[in-house]
Amino acid sequence: MITIIDYGMGNIKSLTNAFRFLGEKVKVAQKSEEIKLARRLVFPGVGNFGKAIENLKDRKIISVIKNSIQKGIPFLGICLGLQLLFEGSEEVSRSKGLCLFKGKILKFKKVKIPQIGWNQIKFQKKSKILKGIRDNSFVYFMHSFYPEPLDKSIVVAKTNYGEDFCSAIESQNIFGVQFHPEKSGEIGLKILKNFVKL
Amino acid sequence: MLAKRIIACLDTDLGIRGGRVVKGIKFKKIRYAGLPWELAERYYKEGIDEIVFLDITASRDRRTTMIEVVEKTCKKVFIPITVGGGIKSVEDAQKLFRAGADKISINTAAIQNPKLIRELSKTFGSQAVVVAIDAKRRNGWFECSIYGGRKFTGVDAILWAKKVSESGAGEILLTSMDRDGTKEGFDLELTKKISQAILIPVIASGGAGKKEHFFEVFRKGKADAALGASLFHFKEIKIPELKKYLKEKGVNVR
Numbered sequence: 001m002i003t004i005i006d007y008g009m010g011n012i013k014s015l016t017n018a019f020r021f022l023g024e025k026v027k028v029a030q031k032s033e034e035i036k037l038a039r040r041l042v043f044p045g046v047g048n049f050g051k052a053i054e055n056l057k058d059r060k061i062i063s064v065i066k067n068s069i070q071k072g073i074p075f076l077g078i079c080l081g082l083q084l085l086f087e088g089s090e091e092v093s094r095s096k097g098l099c100l101f102k103g104k105i106l107k108f109k110k111v112k113i114p115q116i117g118w119n120q121i122k123f124q125k126k127s128k129i130l131k132g133i134r135d136n137s138f139v140y141f142m143h144s145f146y147p148e149p150l151d152k153s154i155v156v157a158k159t160n161y162g163e164d165f166c167s168a169i170e171s172q173n174i175f176g177v178q179f180h181p182e183k184s185g186e187i188g189l190k191i192l193k194n195f196v197k198l
Numbered sequence: 199m200l201a202k203r204i205i206a207c208l209d210t211d212l213g214i215r216g217g218r219v220v221k222g223i224k225f226k227k228i229r230y231a232g233l234p235w236e237l238a239e240r241y242y243k244e245g246i247d248e249i250v251f252l253d254i255t256a257s258r259d260r261r262t263t264m265i266e267v268v269e270k271t272c273k274k275v276f277i278p279i280t281v282g283g284g285i286k287s288v289e290d291a292q293k294l295f296r297a298g299a300d301k302i303s304i305n306t307a308a309i310q311n312p313k314l315i316r317e318l319s320k321t322f323g324s325q326a327v328v329v330a331i332d333a334k335r336r337n338g339w340f341e342c343s344i345y346g347g348r349k350f351t352g353v354d355a356i357l358w359a360k361k362v363s364e365s366g367a368g369e370i371l372l373t374s375m376d377r378d379g380t381k382e383g384f385d386l387e388l389t390k391k392i393s394q395a396i397l398i399p400v401i402a403s404g405g406a407g408k409k410e411h412f413f414e415v416f417r418k419g420k421a422d423a424a425l426g427a428s429l430f431h432f433k434e435i436k437i438p439e440l441k442k443y444l445k446e447k448g449v450n451v452r
Binding site (some may be wrong): 004010011013014016017018020021031048104112113114115116117118119120138141142143144160161182183184185188189 | 199200203242245247269272273274276277278295296297298299300320321322323324325368369398399405406422423425452
């Protein structure tokens with residue numbers, strides 16, 4: 001059973017469909033009691049960093065998300081869901097992130113933004129979430145911001161868009177991808193399957 | 199490196215039960231090409247990078263909704279899906295996103311109410327908002343049309359593209375009305391002019407007839423993505439072959 005956190009930030013239908021396609025049961029959770037029961041948690045999201053934090057605060061689910069992560073259950077942040085794990089973002093100065101990792105979310109410079117389309121992930125180290133996938137595989141991105149972790153050892157993949165940026169992280173039970181596995185064809189499904197099998 | 203994208207466009211008539219993909223020439227519809235979600239799944243398996251559904255229903259009676267088409271497609275197709283045609287408000291867009299769409303495309307509503315672009319991008323993010331421009335060659339300029347090419351606006355396509363990109367749109371879907379359905383190749387001049395005038399990606403559309411046209415529009419037209427319809431529907435060009443050809447020509451494709 002996969003629990004997907006729904007906090008009003010973008011389309012979770014595709015993600016739900018992707019897990020169901022893989023034969024997995026899916027629970028879409030909005031309340032803290034539901035999140036608390038999760039055995040595997042997915043934290044998706046597209047849109048504005050500040051708005052996302054506001055929504056999480058309104059729903060009073062920040063601490064339950066953090067507690068679940070600290071309990072050690074497999075946790076996957078996707079796109080904005082990855083970015084929110086850091087301290088803050090250039091997108092909004094006043095909002096603080098979940099601060100699970102040190103580092104900031106930066107905006108692309110000197111390139112067309114948003115980055116929309118298929119780009120390659122270059123492996124940085126051995127990874128559980130990217131297991132069975134070829135180095136330099138194409139996955140689908142749509143974003144204007146990217147994470148810059150202070151601790152480089154959590155970076156498992158980088159992608160080049162004007163410059164190399166961190167496109168996937170891994171730290172114990174916490175996984176995060178800047179791209180959209182639910183929109184990345186067979187490769188993306190494989191990544192979600194890896195998460196299911198953890 | 200970011201790949202150049204090949205997109206399949208499915209012009210969909212919802213006046214028939216289940217909907218049908220149709221193909222028109224110079225904005226007038228003709229042949230039927232199959233059920234929208236079945237065609238979308240075929241393209242997905244063949245390696246298309248994205249799918250665009252455009253609602254081109256002419257009749258007032260609708261037997262199917264775009265929402266149903268998107269829901270059915272999204273169960274089996276795991277690449278980005280864009281929906282356009284008749285979207286007038288944040289609420290219209292919201293329904294499509296809930297059904298599983300990743301982006302919505304607006305044209306008429308954007309020209310009539312430019313504030314809508316900002317509203318949509320604030321609500322759903324720039325990456326989810328595509329503005330479609332249907333441009334027709336005039337003497338020395340390009341004119342935007344609305345209502346599926348039935349009405350001209352007097353708006354200059356290049357100036358409009360600049361305004362659109364500054365208003366928070368994430369992409370421009372640029373169709374040459376002169377080339378649409380002709381298979382004579384994309385309008386390279388139009389595509390290049392718009393692509394160089396703005397800082398958001400441009401999807402070139404209208405006129406694809408052979409593999410070489412795709413190469414040209416990426417190299418000379420500076421397009422970020424290129425869209426084809428009937429040539430894919432009727433298997434005149436197969437997607438794996440097109441990708442292989444482009445790769446051999448040094449174009450970065452998935």
